[in-house]
Amino acid sequence: MLAMIRKEFRQVRRDRRTLAMLVLMPIVLLLVFGYAASFDVSEIPSGVYGPDADRFAERLPDVFAVEVVDPGGDRETAIDALVAAEAHVAFVADGGSVTALVDGAELFMAQSAVQVLTKAREALPALEHEVLFNPGLDTSAVLVPGLAGLIVVFVGTLVTSMSVVREREAGTLEQLAVMPFRPRDVFVGKIAPYFLVATVDIVAVMIVGTLVFDVPFNGSLAPLALGTLLFLFVALGVGVLISSMSENQAQAIQLALMTTLPQVMLSGIIFPLSSMAPGVRWIGYLLPLTYFNQVAKGVMLRGAGILDVLGPMVLLAVLGIAIFGVATVRFSRQLRPAKAVA
Amino acid sequence: MSWGLDGVGVRLGDATALDDVTITVEPRAITAVVGGDGAGKTTAARVLVGLTPASSGRVRRPASIGYQPESSGVWRDLTVTENLQLVAGAHGVRSGEAARRIGELLDATDLTAARDRLGGRLSGGMRQKLGVAMALLPDPDLLVLDEPTTGLDPVSRLELWAFLARTVESGTAVLLTTTYYDEAARASSIVALDDGRVLATGPLERVLGAMPGAVFEVGSGGGPRSWRRRGRWRLWSPDGTAPPGSTPVDPDLADAVIAAALARREAA
Numbered sequence: 001m002l003a004m005i006r007k008e009f010r011q012v013r014r015d016r017r018t019l020a021m022l023v024l025m026p027i028v029l030l031l032v033f034g035y036a037a038s039f040d041v042s043e044i045p046s047g048v049y050g051p052d053a054d055r056f057a058e059r060l061p062d063v064f065a066v067e068v069v070d071p072g073g074d075r076e077t078a079i080d081a082l083v084a085a086e087a088h089v090a091f092v093a094d095g096g097s098v099t100a101l102v103d104g105a106e107l108f109m110a111q112s113a114v115q116v117l118t119k120a121r122e123a124l125p126a127l128e129h130e131v132l133f134n135p136g137l138d139t140s141a142v143l144v145p146g147l148a149g150l151i152v153v154f155v156g157t158l159v160t161s162m163s164v165v166r167e168r169e170a171g172t173l174e175q176l177a178v179m180p181f182r183p184r185d186v187f188v189g190k191i192a193p194y195f196l197v198a199t200v201d202i203v204a205v206m207i208v209g210t211l212v213f214d215v216p217f218n219g220s221l222a223p224l225a226l227g228t229l230l231f232l233f234v235a236l237g238v239g240v241l242i243s244s245m246s247e248n249q250a251q252a253i254q255l256a257l258m259t260t261l262p263q264v265m266l267s268g269i270i271f272p273l274s275s276m277a278p279g280v281r282w283i284g285y286l287l288p289l290t291y292f293n294q295v296a297k298g299v300m301l302r303g304a305g306i307l308d309v310l311g312p313m314v315l316l317a318v319l320g321i322a323i324f325g326v327a328t329v330r331f332s333r334q335l336r337p338a339k340a341v342a
Numbered sequence: 343m344s345w346g347l348d349g350v351g352v353r354l355g356d357a358t359a360l361d362d363v364t365i366t367v368e369p370r371a372i373t374a375v376v377g378g379d380g381a382g383k384t385t386a387a388r389v390l391v392g393l394t395p396a397s398s399g400r401v402r403r404p405a406s407i408g409y410q411p412e413s414s415g416v417w418r419d420l421t422v423t424e425n426l427q428l429v430a431g432a433h434g435v436r437s438g439e440a441a442r443r444i445g446e447l448l449d450a451t452d453l454t455a456a457r458d459r460l461g462g463r464l465s466g467g468m469r470q471k472l473g474v475a476m477a478l479l480p481d482p483d484l485l486v487l488d489e490p491t492t493g494l495d496p497v498s499r500l501e502l503w504a505f506l507a508r509t510v511e512s513g514t515a516v517l518l519t520t521t522y523y524d525e526a527a528r529a530s531s532i533v534a535l536d537d538g539r540v541l542a543t544g545p546l547e548r549v550l551g552a553m554p555g556a557v558f559e560v561g562s563g564g565g566p567r568s569w570r571r572r573g574r575w576r577l578w579s580p581d582g583t584a585p586p587g588s589t590p591v592d593p594d595l596a597d598a599v600i601a602a603a604l605a606r607r608e609a610a
Contacts, residue, residue: 171413178391178409179432
């Protein structure tokens, strides 16, 4: 038995990546997720619109971080700000009454806002509130768009990376390298089926979400399709990038998990980004799922148009170009090492 | 037109995998690269097909190369026909021509009955033959096979060699690597590698003729200059002097390569 234990220790010691994952990852994950795992909302980005905007903005409780004060605005302007996610609570102060429009797509923020607004009515009897986009504050409505993205991450990253590594392990990647394929033929050929599978997955999740869980679909299909397309490219690019850094399927799974887990915890699907400590919040802004979640929730729940979600779309495109570019270069280099020096 | 490596060196990290290796592969001929594990056979094959870059020297390769890696290169989750169709598609062979060529190759390799079987469900010999058929499908000028017979039973090895003999008749130049000396001896030309260097090269007669010293059969062995063949001890004599009680033997390729390796090590 001692010989067996010694052999196992030797193998673990030589597999440095696994060792690092076993020893360092729990500490890193605890620190990162410890600071990220918070439902407490300390600040709600808000806007105040209408003739009494200036006066009313000064009387709001501190939790409402007023970023826009627009005396020329009205209810329509306020809703536009919510749709574009410029504010998550928009106050319309027009003379005698004040209506707080609450963005129901941001569940925890909306719950906190409703709580504070209900209490604030004691001091401000004219203050009414109205929850938009997800009036019942249903959890499923908020989670389903993010879950769709998570499935794409799973298919795109994990399955794609394993498929490429399996080809390398079987020795058939060499066979492809000798065939008169251009590296991009192999690259596109490898990811095409997963692109299709992920697309079918995401459509199925959206259909089930809307039909079974009554998730509203207030926007149009085009911006969601574009956002999904960009996100798919990023996810598949990450998958190929991981495969180019992995010698075997076990390493690919480890790396895929290391990229997937932070996306689950830090992309805003579960914990609101604004509730995270600033030290870990920036990690969330580097993750593609953060931006897909913003696009999907924006389009499905808020009815956002393409211009309303242009910011996250552009960031997804930038991430896609960067990751896909690096993945293509690494993959091509590995596929044609001799031609690179010819 | 011949293909091959001219004075090629390959460094993999700190190690020298090939050192000034020259291999010439002629059309209508089989060139065998023979050597033990770590001799540099696979590296030489990979350099020739372009998978491993040469650190020095020149590589002469045609545009059309068929390659079978050591692992057979067969997709285990595709059927025999699908594997061949993939190669045909990669080389842009039109469907009618592809079907004709696939039929020919299936017949030639005796795989017609297994055409719908998955690559992973073939026997080792059948899989190697499929690998060779895939490498041959585009009718390449140069066919490079990395240890195609390793692990095969004697009958499968004979069948594969018969198939290769028919292949070179059409003008294809074939280079194969092997650890089997009896097999390499059947080739038109032999390149014996040891520790990344060429020990001997040329047709069998030339390799045997260039053998340093002489080989004798002796009653007992165990020294650095002795080895066992067919249950008997053989001894290499650098200056050809017969040891007492020994019988001179007519050396074969294995004897000649072992003698050349011993001579090189003693000179180093």
